[in-house]
Amino acid sequence: MSKSLEAALDEGLNRIDARFAGEETEGDLDSFLAQHPDRADEVRPLLELAAELIALREDVPPPPGGLKAGRQRLLQEAARLNIAESDRRVRRRVTVWGGVQALMRRSAIVVTLASILLVVLLGRGTLAASANSLPGDALYPVKRMAEEFQLVFTVNPEAKAQLQQQLDERRREEARAIVTTHRVADLSFRGTVERVSPDQWTVGGVVVLVSSDTAMEGELDLGSRVRVDARSMSDGTLRAMRIAVEPEPLAAAPAPSDTPESTRAAVPTSEPPTEVPTIPQSKPTTLPVEVIPSATPSSMPTPLPTATATSTETRVPPTPLPPREVKVRVKGRIDAMSAEAWTVDGVQVLIRPGTAIDESQAPAAVGATATVLAIRNEDESLVAVEIKVEAAASIPEQPFEFQGLIESWTEERWFVGGYDLIVNPYTLVEGNPQKGLLAEIKAVRLSDGTILAKQIIIRLPTEEVQFEGVIQSMSVGEWVVEGVVVRFDAGTVVEGSPEVGAQVEVQGLLLADGAVLGRRIVVQAVPPPVGPAPELGPGQ
Amino acid sequence: MQPNAEAALLSRAREYDQAAIAEIYDRYSLRIYNYIYHRLGNAHLAEDLTATVFLRMLEAIRSSRAWESSFSGWLYRIAHNLVVDYFRTGHQEELPLEEWPVPVNEHPADIAERSMAQQRLRAAIGQLTGEQNVVITLKFLEGFSNSEVARAIGKSEGAVKSLQFRALASLRRIIGGEEL
Numbered sequence: 047m048s049k050s051l052e053a054a055l056d057e058g059l060n061r062i063d064a065r066f067a068g069e070e071t072e073g074d075l076d077s078f079l080a081q082h083p084d085r086a087d088e089v090r091p092l093l094e095l096a097a098e099l100i101a102l103r104e105d106v107p108p109p110p111g112g113l114k115a116g117r118q119r120l121l122q123e124a125a126r127l128n129i130a131e132s133d134r135r136v137r138r139r140v141t142v143w144g145g146v147q148a149l150m151r152r153s154a155i156v157v158t159l160a161s162i163l164l165v166v167l168l169g170r171g172t173l174a175a176s177a178n179s180l181p182g183d184a185l186y187p188v189k190r191m192a193e194e195f196q197l198v199f200t201v202n203p204e205a206k207a208q209l210q211q212q213l214d215e216r217r218r219e220e221a222r223a224i225v226t227t228h229r230v231a232d233l234s235f236r237g238t239v240e241r242v243s244p245d246q247w248t249v250g251g252v253v254v255l256v257s258s259d260t261a262m263e264g265e266l267d268l269g270s271r272v273r274v275d276a277r278s279m280s281d282g283t284l285r286a287m288r289i290a291v292e293p294e295p296l297a298a299a300p301a302p303s304d305t306p307e308s309t310r311a312a313v314p315t316s317e318p319p320t321e322v323p324t325i326p327q328s329k330p331t332t333l334p335v336e337v338i339p340s341a342t343p344s345s346m347p348t349p350l351p352t353a354t355a356t357s358t359e360t361r362v363p364p365t366p367l368p369p370r371e372v373k374v375r376v377k378g379r380i381d382a383m384s385a386e387a388w389t390v391d392g393v394q395v396l397i398r399p400g401t402a403i404d405e406s407q408a409p410a411a412v413g414a415t416a417t418v419l420a421i422r423n424e425d426e427s428l429v430a431v432e433i434k435v436e437a438a439a440s441i442p443e444q445p446f447e448f449q450g451l452i453e454s455w456t457e458e459r460w461f462v463g464g465y466d467l468i469v470n471p472y473t474l475v476e477g478n479p480q481k482g483l484l485a486e487i488k489a490v491r492l493s494d495g496t497i498l499a500k501q502i503i504i505r506l507p508t509e510e511v512q513f514e515g516v517i518q519s520m521s522v523g524e525w526v527v528e529g530v531v532v533r534f535d536a537g538t539v540v541e542g543s544p545e546v547g548a549q550v551e552v553q554g555l556l557l558a559d560g561a562v563l564g565r566r567i568v569v570q571a572v573p574p575p576v577g578p579a580p581e582l583g584p585g586q
Numbered sequence: 587m588q589p590n591a592e593a594a595l596l597s598r599a600r601e602y603d604q605a606a607i608a609e610i611y612d613r614y615s616l617r618i619y620n621y622i623y624h625r626l627g628n629a630h631l632a633e634d635l636t637a638t639v640f641l642r643m644l645e646a647i648r649s650s651r652a653w654e655s656s657f658s659g660w661l662y663r664i665a666h667n668l669v670v671d672y673f674r675t676g677h678q679e680e681l682p683l684e685e686w687p688v689p690v691n692e693h694p695a696d697i698a699e700r701s702m703a704q705q706r707l708r709a710a711i712g713q714l715t716g717e718q719n720v721v722i723t724l725k726f727l728e729g730f731s732n733s734e735v736a737r738a739i740g741k742s743e744g745a746v747k748s749l750q751f752r753a754l755a756s757l758r759r760i761i762g763g764e765e766l
Contacts, residue, residue: 052751056732059750063729092754095761099726102704107623107632110616116637117611121604123644128602381604392604 128392182231254286262373264291377417395430408438467499477504478535482557509556531561542569624727656740673712718753
């Protein structure tokens with residue numbers, strides 16, 4: 047097979063297409079083949095086959111009626127997969143986090159042993175050098191280890207609580223400091239929730255970014271004491287990976303500190319290797335409490351042992367998982383709404399009587415953007431606690447057509463068939479409006495729900511009526527003749543001088559509301575003047 | 587659609603974003619329906635299989651190997667595989683004759699003969715390889731130009747010309763073999 051053969055076939059196919067389009071005749075194809083005698087034997091049967099195939103085109107597919115159902119089915123399946131994927135992510139996050147915890151617990155032993163060895167070998171100079179280290183620094187584990195010993199060997203409960211507060215503040219200072227370095231490192235700190243917005247929280251004076259990936263655990267409210275596990279990014283931000291409610295610290299009670307490390311020190315768990323107290327017992331007096339020179343960093347840089355440097359960047363976050371209840375934040379488009387449940391960003395949340403729905407910024411509607419704070423139940427369902435509608439639905443103009451009787455009209459608004467229509471100078475009105483006349487409306491429904499009329503076609507009724515009677519009352523645009531309401535428009539012709547009491551003949555069109563649109567009204571007789579009848583004297 | 591826009595759309599679809607999936611469906615469902623209809627000649631069946639194509643798409647869209655160069659080409663290949671499965675099961679013999687639209691003034695014998703010939707031709711197309719099959723259907727049954735076929739399957743126009751040549755030659759052999 048050569049390229050020239052493919053090209054000849056393609057050219058022949060173009061001729062066939064042109065023949066089917068009526069641009070060429072069969073003879074043209076013959077003449078084409080005659081021009082390629084060396085290829086004709088090979089190309090002709092293929093062209094004939096192609097012609098048979100093209101003939102199948104005449105079998106035009108009927109308009110599909112079932113594609114909408116397929117679309118609905120597809121979107122339902124997508125929603126299901128979306129929810130399943132979200133759940134899987136949460137589970138994976140928890141699993142990964144647990145794995146990291148376990149790994150870091152094991153690492154903690156190495157860190158601690160290495161650090162003790164470091165203290166023994168290098169003495170206080172190294173510890174002094176570690177004092178200003180930040181998460182991610184090689185000496186940071188040494189700093190944390192020293193703090194841990196400081197806590198463990200602080201016996202007085204009040205002093206222990208005070209020390210814990212100092213250490214918490216130090217963690218927050220580290221968090222504030224590390225963002226200025228634009229370094230990527232994991233860290234954790236504790237504090238009180240001071241400010242909450244959809245994108246960022248302020249905890250203990252530290253601003254962290256939150257997102258849908260941030261795991262929220264426990265009853266999180268303003269004023270809650272929380273632990274934040276975060277990652278500092280190269281762009282100078284702190285991204286919260288997990289925010290969990292912490293128990294309030296015991297100020298003076300002889301209880302273990304709530305730092306991760308000291309918790310493990312005071313409350314033995316099923317993982318004895320992580321028990322920190324077992325490590326320093328051999329030389330408790332070699333590590334005095336005042337071992338951390340908080341503001342006197344050594345001027346001499348210390349060589350960094352590799353084992354310590356690579357041990358860990360963030361100490362163990364030992365808060366037990368899973369928490370009592372898991373709060374989930376979902377932000378996105380409202381895909382569906384019912385009294386029982388909403389679907390937001392593909393995730394279904396259940397609506398309960400206690401669900402707070404904030405529509406101060408935008409009305410709740412399908413298509414609007416909302417942020418949902420929900421609680422995950424044991425059966426994996428999500429119950430919305432709070433929904434804040436943040437942006438209105440960007441609904442495009444929707445065409446809207448209907449017919450109705452004209453109820454009233456002004457230059458700006460018409461009421462037709464129960465609908466309130468906005469009209470503007472661009473609204474095309476055909477015919478003269480009259481109450482009770484049928485109007486065909488072509489309009490668009492705007493995103494705020496109002497209906498803007500694009501075209502109004504007024505249809506005159508076709509049923510003609512004719513009757514005679516006395517004018518009983520007259521007002522602008524409307525008379526009552528023999529109990530029948532007769533209306534007027536620009537096409538109504540009145541002959542004679544009408545007045546109340548006059549006999550008239552009415553020719554008109556019967557309106558849908560029973561009134562008559564007068565087309566021609568002829569005054570036949572005027573009533574005699576009102577007053578006492580002339581007295582006829584005798585002899586007259 | 588611009589490649590970047592399509593990439594963004596598909597990226598959202600990978601996250602099961604309903605709006606993105608709806609947009610994909612609205613964009614491609616009629617084409618896939620027409621493709622399947624031309625292969626089977628049955629509107630109801632084409633609608634059912636079109637729905638299945640998109641459900642298969644949803645199942646596989648997160649796979650990194652779902653499609654390599656052309657998303658629409660991938661959809662056509664899914665459709666092709668479904669049609670092949672359909673022919674493989676032999677269900678096509680159950681298609682009622684009245685399903686075929688025919689001119690009212692045609693002789694019944696001619697109708698039957700023509701319908702059977704079309705059925706044979708469609709079945710023969712089903713025996714082509716995936717790419718050949720898609721090219722034949724798009725080019726001849728749906729009237730795509732070479733450039734349109736190339737865009738749909740993510741290949742060059744030269745590759746399309748080669749494919750159509752090989753496809754017609756294969757189809758001729760298949761039909762010739764049946765007639766023997």
